[in-house]
Amino acid sequence: MTEKTNVASSTVSAIPQEAFDWYDEYAHGDIDRRTFLSRLGALGVAGLSMSMVAGALIPNYALAEQVSFNDPDIIASYEEFDSPSGHGKGNGYLVVPKALQGNAPVVLVVHENRGLNPYIEDVARRLAKVGFIAFAPDILFSVGGYPGNDDEGRALQKSLDSAKMEEDFKAAARFLKNHELSNAKLGVIGFCYGGYISNMLAAEMPDIINAAVPFYGTPPKANIDQIKAPMMLQFGELDKRVNATWGEYEAALKANQVDYQAFVYEGVNHGFHNDSTARYDEESAELAWSRSVDFFKAQLT
Incomplete structure (x- = not known):
């Protein structure tokens, strides 16, 4: 693990909840960047400039590296896969334990x-x-890949056909499940849209x-009654948008007797696991992560 310095806690604690809510709207395309910054400028947070608040909320991916890309314990590469029902071809970041002997569970x-983005590569x-x-x-492979800024x-990503994107992820799941190093036990973990x-x-x-393991993800649009896999669902208490979908x-x-666990982490926002922004909550993120890893070990090994 690499040492990293996050946004000063004094800055984070001074940011009012409205700013986090506006960032969520901005990050999900409900308002544009100009509107987001304009709202921050009108907020008038004592002791904090608009640029300080924006700088804390907008991702800084230098903060998000916990495992170096050249860590000696891993082997990383970019691999293509076929996606005939999606965009034809897909590409992704494959990371394998260097000490691997035989087959292993895949996620x-x-x-x-x-x-x-770099945060998701670090999660891998x-x-x-x-x-x-x-x-x-990387769902953006068909249009040149992640461009380097959010x-x-x-x-x-908004310009792509949603049905084709879903087919690309299905193709990626098949590619990984059938990989020569796979033990044929496949888990999936995703964040926000990935949830x-x-x-x-x-x-x-x-x-x-x-x-x-969906992190603050909205429900599937159909076929909930087909779910067989055990699930662990992670939510932030202050994430009103996603949490509004959870009850139904x-x-x-429950009606379909799915084996599931759900955790709501107190006092944290949507994106609390993403350590590149002020929404990150270390205690909740580490607890959610350890639960996720233990869950995968129990279900996939």
Whole structure:
């Protein structure tokens, strides 16, 4: 693990909840960057400038590296896969434990609504450090890949056909499940949009997905009654948008006798696991992560 310095806690604690809510709207395309910054400028937070608040909320991916890309315990590469029902070809970041002997459980890591950014690549490396083979597809491959900044990545992802994107992730799941190093036990973990994709894959691919961990993801649009995989669902208490969908989803999971656990982490926002922004909450993120790893070990090994 590498040492990193996050946004000063004094700055984070001074940011009012409205700013976090506006950032959530901005990050999900409900308002544009100019509107987001204009709202921050009108907020008038004592002791903090608009640029300080914006700087704390907008991702700084230098903060998000916990496992170096050249860590001696892992082998990382970019691999292509076929996606005939999607965009034809896909590509993703494959990370394998260097000490691997024989086959190992595999975990698909699904990014947010902006392509395969450095935070998600780091999540894949974290999984490889604890013994899993991890694969993080970049849904933007067909349009050149993650462009290096979230605003452009978000716009590119929004321009793609949603049904084809879902087919690309299904193809990635098949690619990983059938990988020569796979033990044929496939888990999926995703964040935000990736949380939705994790839910969707569990519903649409019940014979492929063996365990699912959606972080603050909305429910699948159909086939909840087809879910077979055990699930661990992670939520932030202050995430009103996603949490509003949970009651109906939980009722459906119960009605269909799905084996699930759900955790709500007190006082944290949507994106609390993402350590590149002020939404990150270290205590909750570490607890959610340890639970996720233990869950995958129990279900996939």
